Amino acid sequence: xxxxxxxxxxxxxxxxxxxxxxxxxxxxxxxxxxxxxxxxxxxxxxxxxxxxxxxxxxxxxxxxxxxxxxxxxxxxxxxxxxxxxxxxxxxxxxxxxxxxxxxxxxxxxxxxxxxxxxxxxxxxxxxxxxxxxxxxxxxxxxxxxxxxxxxxxxxxxxxxxxxxxxxxxxxxxxxxxxxxxxxxxx
Amino acid sequence: xxxxxxxxxxxxxxxxxxxxxxxxxxxxxxxxxxxxxxxxxxxxxxxxxxxxxxxxxxxxxxxxxxxxxxxxxxxxxxxxxxxxxxxxxxxxxxxxxxxxxxxxxxxxxxxxxxxxxxxxxxxxxxxxxxxx
Numbered sequence: 344x345x346x347x348x349x350x351x352x353x354x355x356x357x358x359x360x361x362x363x364x365x366x367x368x369x370x371x372x373x374x375x376x377x378x379x380x381x382x383x384x385x386x387x388x389x390x391x392x393x394x395x396x397x398x399x400x401x402x403x404x405x406x407x408x409x410x411x412x413x414x415x416x417x418x419x420x421x422x423x424x425x426x427x428x429x430x431x432x433x434x435x436x437x438x439x440x441x442x443x444x445x446x447x448x449x450x451x452x453x454x455x456x457x458x459x460x461x462x463x464x465x466x467x468x469x470x471x472x473x474x475x476x477x478x479x480x481x482x483x484x485x486x487x488x489x490x491x492x493x494x495x496x497x498x499x500x501x502x503x504x505x506x507x508x509x510x511x512x513x514x515x516x517x518x519x520x521x522x523x524x525x526x527x528x529x
Numbered sequence: 530x531x532x533x534x535x536x537x538x539x540x541x542x543x544x545x546x547x548x549x550x551x552x553x554x555x556x557x558x559x560x561x562x563x564x565x566x567x568x569x570x571x572x573x574x575x576x577x578x579x580x581x582x583x584x585x586x587x588x589x590x591x592x593x594x595x596x597x598x599x600x601x602x603x604x605x606x607x608x609x610x611x612x613x614x615x616x617x618x619x620x621x622x623x624x625x626x627x628x629x630x631x632x633x634x635x636x637x638x639x640x641x642x643x644x645x646x647x648x649x650x651x652x653x654x655x656x657x658x659x660x661x
Contacts, residue, residue, distance in 0.1 A: 348628055351620075356631045366576040373569040381562070382555060389554045403561045410565075410572050472546050491544045492551045519537050528540065 349375040354426045362419040369413070377406055380430055383493075387434040390488065397441045405434045428499040431489070435503075475525035483518035490515055 349357065349371055360372035384405050388398035409430070412420045422429075476484055489500045497515075501508040523529075539547075620632040 352628065352631060364576070366573050366578050369573040369576055370566070370569045373573070374566055377562075377565050377569075381558065382552075385556060385558065386551055386554065389556075390551075395556050398556065399558055399561050402558055403564055406565045407568055410569055413572070415575050416572065472543075472550055476547075476550070488547070488551060491539055492548050515537055519539060522539070526543070528543070 346371040346375070350379075354379070355422045358420050358422055358426070361413045363414075373410060373413075376409070376426070380426060381406075383427060384430055384434045387431055388438045390485075391435065391438045392442055394442075394445075397438060397445070400441060401434050401437045404437050405430060408433050424499045424502065425495070427493055428495055428503045431493070431495075431503045432505065471526065475522055478525055479518060479521055483514055483521060486511060486514045487518045487522065 349360075352360075352372075352375070354376065357372040357376050361369050361376070364372060381402065384402050385398050388401040389395075392398065409420075411417050476487075479487070485504070486500060489495045489503065490497075495503065497508050497511050500511045504511070618629060620629055
């Protein structure tokens with residue numbers, strides 16, 4: 344069903360086919376985008392919660408959101424940054440909303456990202472690093488992962504988190520310092 | 530006193546450990562895979578189809594079988610068309626499709642002017658090899 348030749352195309356080119364390609368080409372292009380970024384969106388969800396059911400729902404809803412950007416129905420999409428900087432806030436907000444709904448159902452007061460438990464307190468391949476990351480605030484952990492694991496630029500992180508670039512710089516500066524301290528790196 | 534974050538770096542081995550840590554949590558999502566693809570098929574259903582109707586293909590074949598002269602003529606046309614198409618086969622895949630337009634656009638200092646790309650798009654076949 345999938346078209347492996349599409350895997351050679353950039354995200355921008357696949358988006359262009361989704362914007363204006365013919366039926367089967369658009370379906371195949373969207374499928375390529377999905378397969379390319381599926382694991383990333385799942386990992387973003389699992390950064391905020393350990394519930395795999397919520398992560399699967401987030402994955403589905405994130406790509407349905409993206410799908411609705413394309414005609415008919417949507418106005419089309421123009422990528423000005425990497426696609427991940429668009430997918431990240433959607434996946435993040437969907438995950439947090441699902442967590443809030445679950446906590447409300449459990450009669451627990453609403454939570455903020457900083458109050459989220461770190462999902463990686465068990466089953467860590469790198470226990471020390473995992474503990475060091477868990478010891479950071481959620482906002483510091485988030486910018487570290489976006490910068491060094493996801494490879495986003497400062498402006499892309501700012502756009503994804505809807506905060507000023509200066510705030511990203513500040514968080515990143517303190518997050519790197521805190522991680523170095525916890526790991527005993529000079 | 531603003532820190533310069535583009536210069537804030539972590540040791541490469543630490544970044545690699547962070548990447549592995551992040552990827553250590555994964556899951557298979559076959560049900561979601563299927564649902565997303567089905568949603569895409571529904572969403573794009575109103576777009577023009579790229580497939581030529583099967584009955585038309587059989588009609589072409591019937592015509593070829595009925596008349597040797599007409600058949601030879603059609604084969605010559607087909608050969609000429611293939612030569613034209615292969616001339617535009619930028620990525621060497623054996624078929625000219627929208628991927629060739631992207632390949633032409635990507636060529637560095639190439640004859641990939643917008644006019645040439647537009648002309649190529651006019652000759653393009655769909656990704657499944659059918660003519661528009």
